[in-house]
Amino acid sequence: MSSVDLSVEIAGIKMQNPIMPASGCFGNAEEFAQLEGMNLKKLGTLVSKGTTLKPQEGSKQPRIWETPSGMINCIGLENPGVEVMISEKIPFMAQFGVPVIINVSGSKYSDYGEMAKRLDRVKGVSALEINISCPNIDGGRIPFGCDPKIAANVVSAVRGETNLPLIIKLTPNVTDIVSIAQAIEAVGANVISMINTLKGVFIYKGKIIQGGLSGPAIKPVALNLISQVAQAVKIPIIGMGGISMLQDIFDFFSVGASAVAIGTANFKDPLIMMKLINELESYCQTHQLGNLDALKQKIKLKGGR
Numbered sequence: 001m002s003s004v005d006l007s008v009e010i011a012g013i014k015m016q017n018p019i020m021p022a023s024g025c026f027g028n029a030e031e032f033a034q035l036e037g038m039n040l041k042k043l044g045t046l047v048s049k050g051t052t053l054k055p056q057e058g059s060k061q062p063r064i065w066e067t068p069s070g071m072i073n074c075i076g077l078e079n080p081g082v083e084v085m086i087s088e089k090i091p092f093m094a095q096f097g098v099p100v101i102i103n104v105s106g107s108k109y110s111d112y113g114e115m116a117k118r119l120d121r122v123k124g125v126s127a128l129e130i131n132i133s134c135p136n137i138d139g140g141r142i143p144f145g146c147d148p149k150i151a152a153n154v155v156s157a158v159r160g161e162t163n164l165p166l167i168i169k170l171t172p173n174v175t176d177i178v179s180i181a182q183a184i185e186a187v188g189a190n191v192i193s194m195i196n197t198l199k200g201v202f203i204y205k206g207k208i209i210q211g212g213l214s215g216p217a218i219k220p221v222a223l224n225l226i227s228q229v230a231q232a233v234k235i236p237i238i239g240m241g242g243i244s245m246l247q248d249i250f251d252f253f254s255v256g257a258s259a260v261a262i263g264t265a266n267f268k269d270p271l272i273m274m275k276l277i278n279e280l281e282s283y284c285q286t287h288q289l290g291n292l293d294a295l296k297q298k299i300k301l302k303g304g305r
């Protein structure tokens with residue numbers, strides 16, 4: 001038995017440790033479950049791939065592009081749609097006994113509301129993560145998450161349909177992220193997750209291809225935005241953006257994250273989360289830190305300039 005208590009509770013979601021996959025970087029856990037050395041029962045939570053109301057095929061290849069210290073993806077939200085999630089994928093994810101978070105994407109307010117309605121009270125779902133980085137078809141294709149009022153409207157649409165904890169996933173591609181965080185907190189968001197990918201392009205066979213940049217390259221951007229939001233809202237933050245080692249997790253905690261998600265690093269090392277959970281536990285044991293609060297106290301920032 002470990003003498004370290006890594007548990008954390010966020011908006012009623014009880015996690016045995018603060019480490020979870022970032023949406024879209026872990027499938028719906030099916031492939032990862034088969035890996036030797038993987039034990040999904042050890043994760044803080046499972047997080048689904050982005051789910052839409054109807055099935056989506058996603059973009060044409062190429063849709064992953066390696067960059068220095070990161071990658072650009074333009075997967076285009078390939079997924080089987082919410083009904084298959086409910087009938088097949090959620091029961092699969094729920095068998096591991098850790099909370100299951102369903103990541104929801106839409107192109108209209110009504111898509112988000114309808115999905116929340118269908119996912120409400122589905123056995124095994126602990127929370128919804130609302131991805132507001134998607135283009136708003138009724139709003140000139142500008143992402144929902146780029147305007148405080150529009151972002152708040154999405155949250156209200158979802159809040160009206162479910163009492164599940166709502167994790168709102170913020171896009172970094174905005175001028176003033178604090179106003180967006182405050183707007184969604186005011187209408188009932190329970191948790192913020194951040195950051196989604198940064199807008200980027202790559203050139204392929206003479207064509208410009210738009211996508212989202214992730215991986216270690218974006219960590220400084222994530223730390224900056226999380227530190228701003230953490231000072232402006234009361235709700236907890238799940239931090240992500242380039243985490244690949246224990247020191248990264250400490251850095252995210254020190255700017256105000258309560259838990260962390262690992263995305264791109266899973267592509268390089270599919271067992272990275274197992275390693276980070278073990279390393280976190282060992283670090284706390286070695287330094288005689290009995291729980292996460294003691295760890296956070298130890299790594300507290302001493303100011304800035």
Ligand SMILES: Cc1cc2nc3c(=O)[nH]c(=O)nc-3n(C[C@H](O)[C@H](O)[C@H](O)COP(=O)(O)O)c2cc1C
Nearest residue numbers: 022023024050073131195196214215241242263264
């Ligand atoms: C291939 C890929 C697919 C992603 N799909 C989703 C998604 O479906 N929904 C979502 O909210 N975020 C999605 N993201 C964003 C990640 O969850 C995460 O916010 C971002 O990649 C930053 O973390 P990282 O640098 O650790 O990857 C995706 C990222 C990647 C690389």
